[in-house]
Amino acid sequence: MLKQRRFFATEPAFSALFAAFLSAAFLLSACSGPRLPFFNNRDAQQESNGDGPTEPQGPVIQTVLTGLSNPRGVAVLPDGSLMVAEAGTGYNAVDPEEWTGRLSHFQDANQDGDFDDDGETTVWFPNLPTYNTLQEYETWRDEVGGPGDLLRHSDGHLFLTVDGGHGRIGLHEISPYKRMGRNLSARGNMNGLAFSRDHSHIYIAESTANALSVINIADAEHRKITQFGALASGQQSVPAGVAVDPRNGDLLVALFSGALVIEGEKLPVIAGDSAVVRVDPETGTIADAVLGLTTAIDVAVDAKGNIYVVEMCSGYADLIEPAHDLFDPDQTPVHGGYLRYSGRVTVYPPPAAADAPPYQADADATVLADALDMPTNITLAPDGSLYVSTGQGTPGRPIPGPDGPTRIVGEVIRITLPDANSR
Numbered sequence: 001m002l003k004q005r006r007f008f009a010t011e012p013a014f015s016a017l018f019a020a021f022l023s024a025a026f027l028l029s030a031c032s033g034p035r036l037p038f039f040n041n042r043d044a045q046q047e048s049n050g051d052g053p054t055e056p057q058g059p060v061i062q063t064v065l066t067g068l069s070n071p072r073g074v075a076v077l078p079d080g081s082l083m084v085a086e087a088g089t090g091y092n093a094v095d096p097e098e099w100t101g102r103l104s105h106f107q108d109a110n111q112d113g114d115f116d117d118d119g120e121t122t123v124w125f126p127n128l129p130t131y132n133t134l135q136e137y138e139t140w141r142d143e144v145g146g147p148g149d150l151l152r153h154s155d156g157h158l159f160l161t162v163d164g165g166h167g168r169i170g171l172h173e174i175s176p177y178k179r180m181g182r183n184l185s186a187r188g189n190m191n192g193l194a195f196s197r198d199h200s201h202i203y204i205a206e207s208t209a210n211a212l213s214v215i216n217i218a219d220a221e222h223r224k225i226t227q228f229g230a231l232a233s234g235q236q237s238v239p240a241g242v243a244v245d246p247r248n249g250d251l252l253v254a255l256f257s258g259a260l261v262i263e264g265e266k267l268p269v270i271a272g273d274s275a276v277v278r279v280d281p282e283t284g285t286i287a288d289a290v291l292g293l294t295t296a297i298d299v300a301v302d303a304k305g306n307i308y309v310v311e312m313c314s315g316y317a318d319l320i321e322p323a324h325d326l327f328d329p330d331q332t333p334v335h336g337g338y339l340r341y342s343g344r345v346t347v348y349p350p351p352a353a354a355d356a357p358p359y360q361a362d363a364d365a366t367v368l369a370d371a372l373d374m375p376t377n378i379t380l381a382p383d384g385s386l387y388v389s390t391g392q393g394t395p396g397r398p399i400p401g402p403d404g405p406t407r408i409v410g411e412v413i414r415i416t417l418p419d420a421n422s423r
């Protein structure tokens, strides 16, 4: 079923107010509700010169896929259908035939705006690696690895990263005819991918190595562009997402920020220490683009240079022991390391000048969507809409939700911006 929510984008000063208004009652009365800042001036003009009730102008958020297991990379095909990578349940079975990482094709056959109807799913690869870092690396967090980011080349090939833990690492080339081809890299965890503007190279955010690299698709030659240093509190930078600024080829990289242990206290997240940086792909020079973020995990840039940032959560809660049974459906609901339903998508305008100071998230963010449950990936579609994958963690695990206990479910939402073509 198509779920649709329509609401206003807000400036940060209003975000608390905004969250309080996110109730069904407010949504139903949005047309006559309190005035909040509009997404842009054009909308405000439309509002003021209308003769009669005007539809609220803000991003429209739709759930287009649900019931998934850790959706990650989304690629939008020319016909509007989606390829979606799922990292799977995290259950690392001995038998590879029980692995649940997947790559699937979703077509809106009945044209109702979503991809969840009978016959709309074609699984291309059903048994790709999956694991949970809690059990493999004792991270005190419910975090699933497996198939990750996904790109679609202009020639029709797909490029998919897989992190199955313990050496099951790859950047796979997949033909339009469902053939798994070359593995272009097995160097280390590759969280984020982006094509160069001519699609001859792939940029790679290497989270474990804290590096940014580039691979020549033709011969798989690898070159490290830069190495990221420690963030403000001394933690590792953990590059998680990368995007190319289509205006000049600059790279925007989301630095998620690593965990710290200070005087025995485990700190998976230090709010405000995450950042998006701008990197020169030739020289490796790094400049801050957006500071004051928390768990920035992916980034996208549109043709005008607007920077879209996904933050996975706003803090940490309920760290869990490695012995915790993630797959017991009767467990007490716990967050499991990261604070659930605290992720968001924000946008920042292109910098006014090359030497402009970096944006500060608390002052400069325009919020497109918030209270999201653990979003991980963003894809900017050719029509200007944004696809965001949510629901990181063990599918079905009991967690605290906004309206009481609920369970983890993987979803893909689409954010349609007001008059995307004018941006």
Ligand SMILES: [Ca+2]
Residues within 6 Å of the ligand: 001, 002, 112, 114, 115, 116, 117
């Ligand atoms: Ca449907």
Ligand SMILES: [Ca+2]
Residues within 6 Å of the ligand: 107, 108, 109, 110, 111, 112, 113, 114, 115, 116, 117, 120
């Ligand atoms: Ca449909």
Ligand SMILES: [Ca+2]
Residues within 6 Å of the ligand: 149, 192, 193, 241, 242, 298, 299, 377, 378
């Ligand atoms: Ca990405």
